[in-house]
Amino acid sequence: QTALKSSGKDPYPDWKQGDPVPYAALCTTFSLIEMTTKRLIISSHCSLFLRQVLRLTPQDLLPTVLLMINKLAADYAGVELGIGESLIMKAIGETTGRSLQIIKADQAEIGDLGLVAAKSRSSQPTMFKPKALTVKGVLDGLMGIATVSGDGSQGRKVAGIKKLLSSADVALAGKGGKGVDITKDKGGASETKFIIRFLEGKLRLGLAEKTVLVALAHAMVIHETERKGNRLPNSEQLAKGEAILKTVYSELPSYEVIVPAMLEHGIFLLRENCNLQPGVPLKPMLAKPTKSITEVLDRFEGKNFTCEFKYDGERAQIHYVAEDSPQQYTSTSSSAKGRKGLSAIFSRNSEDLSKKYPDILAKVYTWIKSETKSFVLDCETVAWDTVDKKVMPFQQLMTRKRKDVKVEDVKVKVCVFAFDMLFYNGEAVVEKPLRERRELLHQAFAPVEGEFTFAQYGDTSDLEEIQTLLDESVKASCEGLMVKMLDTDESGYEPSKRSRNWLKVKKDYLTGIGDSLDLVVLGAYYGKGKRTSVYGAFLLACYNATKQTYESVCNIGTGFSEAILEELHSTLSEITIEKPKPFFLHSTVPKDQPDVWFEPRVVWEVKTADLTVSPRYKAGAEALGDASGKGISLRFPRFLKVREDKKPEQATESRMVVELYRKQENVGKDKGPSIDDDF
Numbered sequence: 308q309t310a311l312k313s314s315g316k317d318p319y320p321d322w323k324q325g326d327p328v329p330y331a332a333l334c335t336t337f338s339l340i341e342m343t344t345k346r347l348i349i350s351s352h353c354s355l356f357l358r359q360v361l362r363l364t365p366q367d368l369l370p371t372v373l374l375m376i377n378k379l380a381a382d383y384a385g386v387e388l389g390i391g392e393s394l395i396m397k398a399i400g401e402t403t404g405r406s407l408q409i410i411k412a413d414q415a416e417i418g419d420l421g422l423v424a425a426k427s428r429s430s431q432p433t434m435f436k437p438k439a440l441t442v443k444g445v446l447d448g449l450m451g452i453a454t455v456s457g458d459g460s461q462g463r464k465v466a467g468i469k470k471l472l473s474s475a476d477v478a479l480a481g482k483g484g485k486g487v488d489i490t491k492d493k494g495g496a497s498e499t500k501f502i503i504r505f506l507e508g509k510l511r512l513g514l515a516e517k518t519v520l521v522a523l524a525h526a527m528v529i530h531e532t533e534r535k536g537n538r539l540p541n542s543e544q545l546a547k548g549e550a551i552l553k554t555v556y557s558e559l560p561s562y563e564v565i566v567p568a569m570l571e572h573g574i575f576l577l578r579e580n581c582n583l584q585p586g587v588p589l590k591p592m593l594a595k596p597t598k599s600i601t602e603v604l605d606r607f608e609g610k611n612f613t614c615e616f617k618y619d620g621e622r623a624q625i626h627y628v629a630e631d632s633p634q635q636y637t638s639t640s641s642s643a644k645g646r647k648g649l650s651a652i653f654s655r656n657s658e659d660l661s662k663k664y665p666d667i668l669a670k671v672y673t674w675i676k677s678e679t680k681s682f683v684l685d686c687e688t689v690a691w692d693t694v695d696k697k698v699m700p701f702q703q704l705m706t707r708k709r710k711d712v713k714v715e716d717v718k719v720k721v722c723v724f725a726f727d728m729l730f731y732n733g734e735a736v737v738e739k740p741l742r743e744r745r746e747l748l749h750q751a752f753a754p755v756e757g758e759f760t761f762a763q764y765g766d767t768s769d770l771e772e773i774q775t776l777l778d779e780s781v782k783a784s785c786e787g788l789m790v791k792m793l794d795t796d797e798s799g800y801e802p803s804k805r806s807r808n809w810l811k812v813k814k815d816y817l818t819g820i821g822d823s824l825d826l827v828v829l830g831a832y833y834g835k836g837k838r839t840s841v842y843g844a845f846l847l848a849c850y851n852a853t854k855q856t857y858e859s860v861c862n863i864g865t866g867f868s869e870a871i872l873e874e875l876h877s878t879l880s881e882i883t884i885e886k887p888k889p890f891f892l893h894s895t896v897p898k899d900q901p902d903v904w905f906e907p908r909v910v911w912e913v914k915t916a917d918l919t920v921s922p923r924y925k926a927g928a929e930a931l932g933d934a935s936g937k938g939i940s941l942r943f944p945r946f947l948k949v950r951e952d953k954k955p956e957q958a959t960e961s962r963m964v965v966e967l968y969r970k971q972e973n974v975g976k977d978k979g980p981s982i983d984d985d986f
């Protein structure tokens with residue numbers, strides 16, 4: 308409702324038709340968002356602002372959206388700011404003339420560099436009023452900082468930050484005057500504060516990317532309706548616009564492509580003009596865990612399904628367009644830019660893996676049949692033993708270099724196991740049933756031993772046959788089975804969704820909780836005895852995506868070899884912080900505190916015997932609704948591997964931990980809502 312109402316008074320009187328969007332106006336919206344925790348209100352502030360952009364400066368819609376979601380470009384473009392806390396502190400010091408020591412002390416007290424910067428600037432006399440920042444100018448400035456490379460790049464990055472900061476105003480909620488407690492500055496529309504928070508990668512507004520997407524859809528629908536001279540749209544039209552944008556974004560997660568297309572064709576014709584295309588990776592479909600074959604049979608009863616081997620390698624999406632393809636596509640991916648034809652390979656996180664797998668890209672065209680001109684393929688790259696001609700364990704794959712691999716230097720060969728086709732010869736095929744997509748896949752390629760083949764499968768619903776397939780998969784060094792709906796519209800490919808139409812059955816977890824967990828390392832305890840020079844145990848957390856917090860879930864000290872402990876010590880000691888971040892939810896009892904805290908950056912895969920409720924941990928405490936604030940914890944956790952392909956925001960979510968806990972036998976009848984992490 309609020310989104311539909313115009314406020315009457317113009318909140319940005321200085322912003323005229325055609326003017327670049329003032330950055331101060333965006334910061335005002337950020338400050339309004341910061342003052343509330345209510346999702347609907349957050350969404351309506353966002354949407355009101357985007358409407359204003361559409362009305363006055365539509366050409367700035369893209370930079371506005373990017374600044375709102377704290378990104379400079381789509382993930383696959385690989386644009387990284389590449390700056391840490393210390394560089395930001397240096398820039399704040401040099402801009403404001405305050406010593407690094409004072410800035411560090413402030414940071415230890417306040418825990419938010421954005422506020423530290425605003426505080427530092429507020430105590431600085433202003434000699435002259437700098438030229439006002441614009442949204443486009445800020446984005447360009449940040450992009451400049453990200454793309455600096457080569458000798459002296461750190462110094463030039465600092466200079467870039469200083470340039471932005473010296474034009475930014477302070478505007479704290481309490482006007483930054485004397486007597487204002489800066490540590491409690493919520494709602495200050497300070498440009499300084501938001502620039503620094505952007506650089507840190509956390510706007511701390513509780514503004515999820517999903518919310519911005521919905522707000523953008525609503526703003527577009529309202530804007531288009533108003534432009535046609537109609538009254539405000541009804542909720543059906545809003546929902547239709549939202550559904551269109553969500554679907555398009557899930558297939559083509561790139562605002563750089565979508566926003567211009569939406570401005571050109573309008574939101575209701577977006578799907579016809581903009582969908583899945585080679586060169587732009589989509590987020591893969593994910594599976595739900597199960598802990599028995601009977602659970603699979605219960606879920607898929609009466610439906611046709613297929614059981615594929617679950618290979619233990621790295622998820623990959625291969626995009627290919629032949630030079631003589633009638634349709635050509637442009638990609639901003641570094642490996643594919645500016646030439647006819649295209650071949651690229653992306654990770655589960657949409658990172659460009661082309662420099663890691665040049666051997667795959669060099670061969671792709673030899674695996675296709677002559678009629679195949681373009682495709683997007685979902686597959687697993689698996690380490691391959693060329694002597695015994697069989698799959699090798701995941702650990703072998705991890706020994707491959709990640710960057711700048713030369714084909715001639717590749718020691719660990721990989722074989723591609725293809726299991727899905729998302730785009731074929733100029734057409735997105737995600738909506739077709741899996742049976743048809745699989746037929747296309749088999750038509751399009753000709754397997755080459757040790758290089759490319761199809762995932763092995765059996766289409767059966769017989770319990771014993773499934774058991775046999777499971778045993779065979781394990782004998783073939785696989786992790787178990789992926790069971791997938793085969794026909795009907797339930798078997799379409801659902802990008803970025805953890806779907807009930809794909810189930811994973813992992814051999815190792817049949818008696819446990821059904822799956823391993825991917826957890827973020829928050830802190831560590833110094834080792835004892837033989838382990839005094841390294842960390843001996845760690846505090847791990849799951850992720851609460853709604854609140855954007857990390858919730859402690861266990862301490863872990865088993866599963867590590869001495870060599871791994873040493874390696875972990877050297878990587879983790881690089882990212883220590885002085886005190887826990889405000890968005891860590893953990894025990895406050897002194898004896899439970901780790902000796903050191905880390906930036907939430909590293910994700911580990913961990914196995915557990917089962918889940919239990921514990922007063923010491925906070926995972927899912929709110930969903931559990933225990934008045935004493937108890938959370939869920941892992942019993943007998945065991946380290947399996949570092950998940951380099953997962954970002955901390957992709958760690959197991961608290962709601963998933965709650966769901967796994969509830970699924971454990973004999974725990975309550977109420978299973979609660981099923982989780983869904985689609986967009």
Ligand code: ATP
Binds near residue numbers: 622
């Ligand atoms: P998730 O992807 O579910 O978050 P995860 O990354 O830890 O979890 P797993 O739980 O091991 O992965 O299971 C899903 C992964 O299995 C896929 O992302 C893919 O990399 C891999 N995989 C192997 N074989 C197949 C297959 N036949 N179909 C789909 N995925 C497969």
